[in-house]
Amino acid sequence: MSFVKFCTDNKIPFKKDEMMCNHTSFKIGGKADYFVECQSFDCLKAVISAAKSCGLDYFILGKGSNLLVSDKGIRGVVISLCGLDDISVTGESITVGAGMSLAKLCTVAFENSLTGLEFAYGIPGSVGGALYMNAGAYGGEMSQAVISATVLDKNSEIKEVPLESMKLSYRTSIFKTNGDIILSVKFLLKKGEKTEIKAKMDDFMSRRKDKQPLEYSSAGSTFKRPEGYFAGALIEKNGFKGVSVGGAMVSQKHAGFVINYNNATASDVLALMEKIKTTVLENDGVILEPEVIFVGEE
Numbered sequence: 001m002s003f004v005k006f007c008t009d010n011k012i013p014f015k016k017d018e019m020m021c022n023h024t025s026f027k028i029g030g031k032a033d034y035f036v037e038c039q040s041f042d043c044l045k046a047v048i049s050a051a052k053s054c055g056l057d058y059f060i061l062g063k064g065s066n067l068l069v070s071d072k073g074i075r076g077v078v079i080s081l082c083g084l085d086d087i088s089v090t091g092e093s094i095t096v097g098a099g100m101s102l103a104k105l106c107t108v109a110f111e112n113s114l115t116g117l118e119f120a121y122g123i124p125g126s127v128g129g130a131l132y133m134n135a136g137a138y139g140g141e142m143s144q145a146v147i148s149a150t151v152l153d154k155n156s157e158i159k160e161v162p163l164e165s166m167k168l169s170y171r172t173s174i175f176k177t178n179g180d181i182i183l184s185v186k187f188l189l190k191k192g193e194k195t196e197i198k199a200k201m202d203d204f205m206s207r208r209k210d211k212q213p214l215e216y217s218s219a220g221s222t223f224k225r226p227e228g229y230f231a232g233a234l235i236e237k238n239g240f241k242g243v244s245v246g247g248a249m250v251s252q253k254h255a256g257f258v259i260n261y262n263n264a265t266a267s268d269v270l271a272l273m274e275k276i277k278t279t280v281l282e283n284d285g286v287i288l289e290p291e292v293i294f295v296g297e298e
Helices: 003-009 041-053 102-111 127-133 194-211 231-237 266-284
Strands: 014-019 031-037 058-061 067-069 074-080 087-090 093-097 146-152 158-162 181-188 248-250 258-260 293-295
Touching: 003 014, 003 031, 003 041, 041 058, 041 074, 041 146, 041 181, 067 266, 087 102, 093 102, 102 127, 102 194, 127 181, 231 266, 248 266, 258 266
Parallel strands: 031 074, 058 074, 067 293
Antiparallel strands: 014 031, 087 093, 093 181, 146 158, 146 181, 248 258
8 A cells, every 4th residue: 555545545634745844943954755744643653654564764753943854855754743732731740742832831831830841931842852852941951840751662652751761961862762752741840930930931032032043044053062162152263153155154143053044955054064063173172063953865
């Protein structure tokens, strides 16, 4: 059975040759052969099984906020989890689907007078993607609030993973290597005063707007923070603020961000990143490791 026939027979909406620039915060990326948004765990299991039986690779997508997709696109099936966005609050715990935005999660926490996620307000992306990367800002990170996750493992079994098994550290987790797909995440927060929670959220958002080039498409911080340094400071020190390759530019507002300022291609971004890495290594002896994840056909 073809993948198209599987989707048609099972009434699963899909798109062919979907432009990935429509699904990433960078607004960059060529066509995916097939694009499916799953609304349930069962749909996800079925789509993955069908892709495998058809000999197709598959890629799991959240909000696309930390991705640079190849200009040639992605072969096989891109499976979006944005439809997995259920949320429930029980006392001081919140269980949320992997596809929900961090902004919505933080808003629900605030509405229920729960504190502990204020740092995440304004971080773009989905809850699943944030756990995958152990996203963080302003002294907080996902590891401080998460207690467990429901995942689909490589044997297509749904299981619970406790915090202590996630191996969360700076911008990484066990999910990067073990093949588990994050379906939902459970957080344990604390009761707080709504006025204080709102003040923290507003403060962090204000700082983001002041310091980050939010008016341009980007994938957030381009490089990870090297031990003992700040990537943005090293990049600025080497004169890269405002430097461009094609339509990609190092932000003049914050050198830690490569932005899509004029219809940049993935090739533009990669070439600019390579220039930065080479120069910083030569002049400072520091290896800059990308925080942005490159995916797709090379």
